[in-house]
Structures are given as structure tokens and as C-alpha cells.
Amino acid sequence: MRVAITGGHGFLGWHTACRLRALHGVDAVRLGRAELADPRALADALSEVDAVLHVAGVNRADTDDEVERGNVALAETVAGAVTASGRPVDVVLANSVQAELDNPYGRGKARAAETLGAAVRGAGGRFADLLLPNLFGEHGRPGYNSFVATFAHEVAAGRAPQLSGDREIPLLHVQDAAAALVAAIGTDTRTLVDGEPIGIGEVLALLQEFHDLYATAGEVPDISTPVRRNLFNTYRAAAFPGMWPVFPQVHADDRGDLFETVRAHGGTGMAFMSTTHPGQKRGEHYHLHKVERFFVVKGEAEIQLRRLLHDDVVTFRLSGDTPSFVDMPTLWVHNIRNVGDTELVTMFWSDQLLDPAHPDQFPETIAQEARA
Structure with a gap:
């Protein structure tokens, strides 16, 4: 199968491309800003693939209006390329659980799903709309992708992030999100993907626990559960390569x-x-x-x-x-x-x-x- 990923160089896009290579032997066509800015090049790229994973999105911008309009504009661009390709193309949208909320990001993602779904089905393709919770994992951008990425980089640098508020948030490791996107190829569905509820303060406490054990002597913490292992790997990515090699006491x-x-x-x-x-x-x-x-x-x-x-x-x-x-x-x-x-x-x-x-x-x- 030939697969294209919009936003293929970003956080979720990179993880998804890695998973496709590792488990399916597929080298995805990774489409970035340059291709999304050129409708003809994008249409040409989509004419050569069997499926598109639309991962590109706008999480942060100077204004709320830019966030809302930015996600709609990206969907319109991909929808136009699907139509211009002149053939059925299956599309999976990396949507957000916030699409069910009345906020700028949620409204933008909801309209993106409507726009893209109509174009894909109109061209004879299948459209899967996956509503994802908060994602975390290796090589997330601090201050952009998630609070987990911000905490991990701060803790790995030896700083103590301030907890301004504590509440429970459903988190999903980015590789699990990538698995859901790949599994949805060829389906026509709208699916809410569950995360694991965990407190913001608990996440910070775990990262600090990992740092206290790992940063000085490389002592491996308790990683006996998937969430601990995934948070530990997130912390390790933030600490790499600065803390290596380690020289134990002889x-x-x-x-x-x-x-x-x-x-x-x-x-x-x-x-x-x-x-x-x-x-x-x-x-x-x-x-x-x-x-x-x-x-x-x-x-x-x-x-x-x-x-x-x-x-x-x-x-x-x-x-x-x-x-x-x-x-x-x-x-x-x-x-x-x-x-x-x-x-x-x-x-x-x-x-x-x-x-x-x-x-x-x-x-x-x-x-x-x-x-x-």
C-alpha cells in the first residue's frame, strides 16, 4: 500500500511514518508545508497513493481565529487535491476530541472533518474520522505538542516546572495514536479513541521520580506498566543525548x-x-x-x-x-x-x-x- 501523510514531519506524522516502516514495510510519502502550499504538487502526490493520513493541523497561533481558520484551510487544501486527483482516495483524519466542544480549535477541527469527508466520499473514497485525546511521547515539542513534552524537557534540564492547576486528563501515547490511524485505513467511520486518565500532577511527579533515579547513575525506574514505560521513554528522549555517557563508580x-x-x-x-x-x-x-x-x-x-x-x-x-x-x-x-x-x-x-x-x-x- 502507498500511503501519504500530511504533516509527515511533525510529531504525530513522524511517529506514524516510523510505525508504517517498522510494522508494515511501508515508506510513507511525507508531505509538509511546501506541498500543502502548492495545490498542483499536492494533487500530483495524492494521485500516486492509495491512502492519505491527514495529520497536519494548527495547535497554536497568535489568535484564536488563526487556529480555527488554519485547520479548516488545511482540510480545504487536501479536499481540493483529492478532488483534483480524479480517483478514489481513502483518507483518515487525525481529529481531536475537542471537535465536540465549542472552542476555536474544536470548531476548526469539526469543520475540517465535514469538509474533508464530503470531498473524499464525493470522489468515491472512504473517510475515517478519528477523534484523538491529548497525545504525548518521544520528541514532542515543549510548549507546543503537550504539557508532557514541556514537563519532560524542564525536568531533564534539572529545572522544577510549576504546577498551576491539577486535574485529570486522558492521555494517549503517540505510537498508540499512530496504530489507530493505520488501522483505520480503508474504513468509513467516526471513532472516539480513548486515552488513559491521569492527573497532571501525577505526570510531573513520575517524571521527577525518573529524573532522580536516572540522571545521576542511569538507574532504571519502575516501568512495569505501559504508562510508566511510555512516560519514561518520553523523558529519555528529552534527556538524550546530553546525559550520555554515564561513568559509574568503580x-x-x-x-x-x-x-x-x-x-x-x-x-x-x-x-x-x-x-x-x-x-x-x-x-x-x-x-x-x-x-x-x-x-x-x-x-x-x-x-x-x-x-x-x-x-x-x-x-x-x-x-x-x-x-x-x-x-x-x-x-x-x-x-x-x-x-x-x-x-x-x-x-x-x-x-x-x-x-x-x-x-x-x-x-x-x-x-x-x-x-x-
């Missing part, structure tokens, strides 16, 4: 050295060791949810990481002479290579036991290859 005597590699407060997990010959490499994959640690015990190693669907590479050099480790953030391709002249000994730890049927491990190279 206890030395005449027998040798002793140091902790992983201390975990909850959940299941597994640790294992590897030896790697000079010049050889391990990894070249990424994870959607797994928490994973690379601890260099002996030898010289280079760890490379690249955020999926991005170009920049983060590189760390670690040595067994000064034992240290780096945790792999979710949705970052990573590898480890022996860059020394002797054997490299590495310990690995994951928060979950290996499930061969669902390994949460997707092959990808650090060096992006040209794609047709």
Missing part, C-alpha cells in the same frame, strides 16, 4: 574492579554479554518501545545513533579503561563497533525478555541508503 581492590551496570526498580528484563572482534559491528536496528543499555566493559567501542527518518548521527566513544554506558532511545537506529585492536566486551540489558514472535527490533542501517 570499586577497585587487588582482585580487580567491580561496578554496577544496571540497577532496576521494577519490571522484568534481561542482561547479556558479547565479545566483538576488531572492526566488527553489532546492532543496526531500532525499537519502538524497548529500553536498552550498552555497557562497554573491555576494549574500545564507537556507538552511533540516528533518529529514524532523520540524517544526523550522534556518536559516542567508550572505553573499557573507564567503564561507561549509553542507553538507546526508542526510534533511534543504533550500532556498536569495535574500533580498537583487541577484543571488545560489551554487556547489554533490555527491560523485556526476548519474544521471538514480537521482538520489537527492526533492521535499519545508520548510513541511509538511496531509496527508489
Whole structure:
């Protein structure tokens, strides 16, 4: 299936493109501001795909009117391109639960659904309208995507965000939202997607708990529930790459050295060791949810990481002479290579036991290859 994503470089768009690649082997056509500003280019792009995930939207603007009109204008642009494509195209709208409320954002999203649905059905396609709650997750923009992103960046920077009001809010991890969007392709429905109710103060308390344990010694907190794991991965994304590598305390005597590699407060997990010959490499994959640690015990190693669907590479050099480790953030391709002249000994730890049927491990190279 050929899929296009409007707003494909934004928070939800990027996560959805990552999920399509990981679980469905689909490289989505990611449409951004340039394509949305050019009706002809947008119509040409939609004429080449089977489905469109309309994720682009206006969350913040200088005025309420710009928020309301902006979401309607984006829907009108996509609707015009669907009509101009001259063929049936299935469309899924990433709508908001606020579409049922009388506020500028809600009114704009409601009118966007009406406009886009009419055009899609008029062209013979199917239209799915998904009303999503508040989203959070890795690489959300602080001050824009959600209060969780703002809290995570503030806490990761060692600051103490102020809680101006506390109430319960339904939250949905962005990968779960992406899963709902993908599952809705080819359907004609209006669906309210539930989030998990959680207090704003509870979110802040959890992020501060994670920071207190993780920032100084890399101690893994209790991530035994999905919401804890997802909030922890959100915090880790905000803390990466600034806090790495970590150098634990080494206890030395005449027998040798002793140091902790992983201390975990909850959940299941597994640790294992590897030896790697000079010049050889391990990894070249990424994870959607797994928490994973690379601890260099002996030898010289280079760890490379690249955020999926991005170009920049983060590189760390670690040595067994000064034992240290780096945790792999979710949705970052990573590898480890022996860059020394002797054997490299590495310990690995994951928060979950290996499930061969669902390994949460997707092959990808650090060096992006040209794609047709």
C-alpha cells in the first residue's frame, strides 16, 4: 500500500511514518508545508497513493481565529487535491476530541472533518474520522505538542516546572495514536479513541521520580506498566543525548574492579554479554518501545545513533579503561563497533525478555541508503 501523510514531519506524522516502516514495510510519502502550499504538487502526490493520513493541523497561533481558520484551510487544501486527483482516495483524519466542544480549535477541527469527508466520499473514497485525546511521547515539542513534552524537557534540564492547576486528563501515547490511524485505513467511520486518565500532577511527579533515579547513575525506574514505560521513554528522549555517557563508580581492590551496570526498580528484563572482534559491528536496528543499555566493559567501542527518518548521527566513544554506558532511545537506529585492536566486551540489558514472535527490533542501517 502507498500511503501519504500530511504533516509527515511533525510529531504525530513522524511517529506514524516510523510505525508504517517498522510494522508494515511501508515508506510513507511525507508531505509538509511546501506541498500543502502548492495545490498542483499536492494533487500530483495524492494521485500516486492509495491512502492519505491527514495529520497536519494548527495547535497554536497568535489568535484564536488563526487556529480555527488554519485547520479548516488545511482540510480545504487536501479536499481540493483529492478532488483534483480524479480517483478514489481513502483518507483518515487525525481529529481531536475537542471537535465536540465549542472552542476555536474544536470548531476548526469539526469543520475540517465535514469538509474533508464530503470531498473524499464525493470522489468515491472512504473517510475515517478519528477523534484523538491529548497525545504525548518521544520528541514532542515543549510548549507546543503537550504539557508532557514541556514537563519532560524542564525536568531533564534539572529545572522544577510549576504546577498551576491539577486535574485529570486522558492521555494517549503517540505510537498508540499512530496504530489507530493505520488501522483505520480503508474504513468509513467516526471513532472516539480513548486515552488513559491521569492527573497532571501525577505526570510531573513520575517524571521527577525518573529524573532522580536516572540522571545521576542511569538507574532504571519502575516501568512495569505501559504508562510508566511510555512516560519514561518520553523523558529519555528529552534527556538524550546530553546525559550520555554515564561513568559509574568503580570499586577497585587487588582482585580487580567491580561496578554496577544496571540497577532496576521494577519490571522484568534481561542482561547479556558479547565479545566483538576488531572492526566488527553489532546492532543496526531500532525499537519502538524497548529500553536498552550498552555497557562497554573491555576494549574500545564507537556507538552511533540516528533518529529514524532523520540524517544526523550522534556518536559516542567508550572505553573499557573507564567503564561507561549509553542507553538507546526508542526510534533511534543504533550500532556498536569495535574500533580498537583487541577484543571488545560489551554487556547489554533490555527491560523485556526476548519474544521471538514480537521482538520489537527492526533492521535499519545508520548510513541511509538511496531509496527508489
